Amino acid sequence: MKRAGFTNVWLPIALLLPQLSIIAIFFYWPAGWALQSSFYLQDPFGFGSTFVGFENYTDLTRNREYLRIAGFTVVFCGLVTFFSLALALLLAVKADKVIRGAKTYRTLLMWVYAIAPPVAGFMGIMFFDQRNGPITEFFQVLGWDFKLGVNYFDTATAMIMVSVWKQIPVNFIFFLSGLQSIPRAVREAAMIDNRSAAGRFWGVTFPLLAPTAFFLLIINITYALFDTFGIIDTLMKGEPGNNPMTLVYKVYLDGFRGNDLGGSSAQSVILMILVLALTVFQFRLIERRIHYT
Amino acid sequence: MAQVSLSNIRKVYPNGFEAVQPSDIQINDGEFVVLVGPSGCGKSTLLRMIAGLEDISDGELRIGDRVVNDVDPADRDIAMVFQNYALYPHMTVEKNMGYGIKNRGASKEEIARKVAEAAGMLNLTEYLTRRPSQLSGGQRQRVAMGRAIVRDPALFLFDEPLSNLDAKLRNQMRIEIKALQRRLGTTAVYVTHDQVEAMTMADRIIVLNGGRIEQIGTPSQIYHNPASTFVASFMGAPPMNLLEGRFDNGTVMINGGTALMPSPLQRSGPITVGIRPEDVLLEPTGPLPFQVDIVEELGAHRLLHGRLEDQNFTVHVDKETHVSPGALRIALKQDALRLFDVKTGQSL
Ligand SMILES: Nc1ncnc2c1ncn2[C@@H]1O[C@H](COP(=O)(O)OP(=O)(O)OP(=O)(O)O)[C@@H](O)[C@H]1O
Numbered sequence: 046m047k048r049a050g051f052t053n054v055w056l057p058i059a060l061l062l063p064q065l066s067i068i069a070i071f072f073y074w075p076a077g078w079a080l081q082s083s084f085y086l087q088d089p090f091g092f093g094s095t096f097v098g099f100e101n102y103t104d105l106t107r108n109r110e111y112l113r114i115a116g117f118t119v120v121f122c123g124l125v126t127f128f129s130l131a132l133a134l135l136l137a138v139k140a141d142k143v144i145r146g147a148k149t150y151r152t153l154l155m156w157v158y159a160i161a162p163p164v165a166g167f168m169g170i171m172f173f174d175q176r177n178g179p180i181t182e183f184f185q186v187l188g189w190d191f192k193l194g195v196n197y198f199d200t201a202t203a204m205i206m207v208s209v210w211k212q213i214p215v216n217f218i219f220f221l222s223g224l225q226s227i228p229r230a231v232r233e234a235a236m237i238d239n240r241s242a243a244g245r246f247w248g249v250t251f252p253l254l255a256p257t258a259f260f261l262l263i264i265n266i267t268y269a270l271f272d273t274f275g276i277i278d279t280l281m282k283g284e285p286g287n288n289p290m291t292l293v294y295k296v297y298l299d300g301f302r303g304n305d306l307g308g309s310s311a312q313s314v315i316l317m318i319l320v321l322a323l324t325v326f327q328f329r330l331i332e333r334r335i336h337y338t
Numbered sequence: 339m340a341q342v343s344l345s346n347i348r349k350v351y352p353n354g355f356e357a358v359q360p361s362d363i364q365i366n367d368g369e370f371v372v373l374v375g376p377s378g379c380g381k382s383t384l385l386r387m388i389a390g391l392e393d394i395s396d397g398e399l400r401i402g403d404r405v406v407n408d409v410d411p412a413d414r415d416i417a418m419v420f421q422n423y424a425l426y427p428h429m430t431v432e433k434n435m436g437y438g439i440k441n442r443g444a445s446k447e448e449i450a451r452k453v454a455e456a457a458g459m460l461n462l463t464e465y466l467t468r469r470p471s472q473l474s475g476g477q478r479q480r481v482a483m484g485r486a487i488v489r490d491p492a493l494f495l496f497d498e499p500l501s502n503l504d505a506k507l508r509n510q511m512r513i514e515i516k517a518l519q520r521r522l523g524t525t526a527v528y529v530t531h532d533q534v535e536a537m538t539m540a541d542r543i544i545v546l547n548g549g550r551i552e553q554i555g556t557p558s559q560i561y562h563n564p565a566s567t568f569v570a571s572f573m574g575a576p577p578m579n580l581l582e583g584r585f586d587n588g589t590v591m592i593n594g595g596t597a598l599m600p601s602p603l604q605r606s607g608p609i610t611v612g613i614r615p616e617d618v619l620l621e622p623t624g625p626l627p628f629q630v631d632i633v634e635e636l637g638a639h640r641l642l643h644g645r646l647e648d649q650n651f652t653v654h655v656d657k658e659t660h661v662s663p664g665a666l667r668i669a670l671k672q673d674a675l676r677l678f679d680v681k682t683g684q685s686l
């Protein structure tokens with residue numbers, strides 16, 4: 046490839062400036078501010094703050110509720126990621142085989158993608174409604190007295206189901222295009238080499254989808270960690286009470302409802318480190334190993 | 339090892355297009371059969387029906403003495419080499435070659451032994467641990483061959499396996515594939531649109547045109563006695579000269595008025611006359627006038643392109659014969675004429 050170069054040093058900088066300033070103003074500045082305030086104890090009424098060092102962090106490690114929420118977040122992320130990837134893969138494999146009406150089928154599946162998380166949450170509330178939600182009724186037929194917003198386990202179930210449902214279309218699109226980029230002849234060669242369709246899937250198709258799958262894995266973990274906020278907030282109807290929540294929701298709760306800015310900042314710094322680790326993991330370990338060409 | 343028989347095999351694609359008209363082909367045990375024809379004539383379709391990758395619309399396909407119309411590709415005891423090699427990008431060369439027999443329940447030792455053997459035959463031993471992306475085109479091609487050999491199938495199927503290689507490598511691989519097939523004695527069906535490949539590799543050639551079999555025969559039969567003007571002009575480089583002519587008073591004439599020879603057939607009317615470029619002699623006293631326009635220098639020989647009675651005509655001469663553009667006289671070698679029906683193009 047031919048590389049074009051700038052002879053003037055200032056031109057590229059000038060061209061990058063708008064982008065850089067947006068990143069600086071909306072990302073580095075708040076991040077720096079959060080880092081700073083995580084070392085202070087804020088007065089609840091906004092009159093000054095005291096430097097407390099790592100106390101906000103050490104407090105968290107001793108806070109049983111925080112640990113419980115961290116535990117729930119891990120389970121929540123694991124389940125949402127697993128089910129949204131697995132179901133999307135299943136749908137993509139099926140859609141890939143559809144010949145007639147394939148376009149309609151794909152479009153229908155992708156529509157969900159356009160729904161905003163809080164709207165997805167509202168739809169979840171309708172589906173899981175105590176009196177006439179179809180899913181609640183279905184669970185009742187199965188003998189499960191489902192109580193959204195009351196029972197911890199039931200609410201968690203609803204949160205996971207709605208979050209999975211919301212994320213399937215994105216994964217579906219990526220998996221489908223991943224499947225379709227596998228050369229036809231490679232699949233045909235596999236058909237001659239292996240009579241079992243399941244064997245072909247796990248032996249050839251799935252490994253070839255691995256780059257897509259790993260990329261999606263990171264995307265989905267990030268989604269489950271952060272972007273499910275709207276769904277969680279809507280489903281618990283703004284009444285945290287005894288309801289399950291993720292770490293991000295806890296940041297919001299402590300910071301804006303509890304006015305504990307220092308603790309909340311410490312929590313968000315922890316989340317930032319988590320994301321950083323995830324990104325490093327993605328670039329260092331996965332991107333290098335999984336690509337075949 | 340097996341004979342293959344296609345009876346009335348036909349392919350109609352779901353959109354209604356008839357890609358292969360009902361065709362009969364008998365392939366003997368150990369034979370190397372080449373399917374040749376222009377792009378879009380249905381070669382791949384026919385091959386893919388034999389492989390089981392495409393449904394057979396009508397007719398009966400037998401491999402060995404089994405009817406395999408409804409048999410899974412994996413159970414037809416075939417191995418196929420694809421144009422783009424279709425190697426598994428995530429597997430090493432060794433895994434690529436062993437995948438087929440592994441799925442057929444071969445033991446680890448057996449897989450290792452067969453892969454090593456095939457790799458030895460194909461000079462791939464030092465590449466066994468590489469991925470396909472780390473190989474050259476020629477090496478990938480060999481791995482694809484190796485994958486087929488390791489399977490030890492009853493039938494090899496090749497779909498233009500050399501068309502992505504450069505000319506030199508292509509010539510070399512052509513010989514290697516042929517030699518390998520000889521040595522293994524495995525029946526092979528080989529698709530190509532390259533008539534040189536067809537001529538050099540085939541025990542028998544099947545010429546396809548527009549989904550129809552034009553001719554089946556040995557390379558020599560196809561070359562010397564083409565069944566139609568299509569075969570005559572498709573096989574051979576340069577192709578056979580085809581001249582417009584007619585039967586007249588028991589003589590074959592070409593339009594323009596030159597008599598070529600006494601007619602072997604009791605007929606009259608228009609006719610197409612075929613003459614291979616190398617069946618012509620330059621003779622100062624020859625009966626035919628030939629106007630040379632261009633001399634094409636090919637090293638080992640020369641091609642003289644020009645006109646015979648105002649019809650395009652090409653003559654092949656050896657490198658010792660020096661000719662410059664202008665008028666010449668030529669004579670035909672004994673038995674040089676091939677006669678074809680003007681309307682159907684069929685040999686008379
Ligand atoms: N799935 C399909 N549906 C409809 N028509 C098809 C389909 N596949 C191939 N054809 C048509 O069938 C004809 C034969 O195709 P085929 O691939 O067998 O040609 P080919 O002889 O292998 O050509 P090439 O040398 O270019 O590979 C072509 O006219 C092609 O357009």
Ligand SMILES: [Mg+2]
Nearest residue numbers: 381382383497
């Ligand atoms: Mg083809």
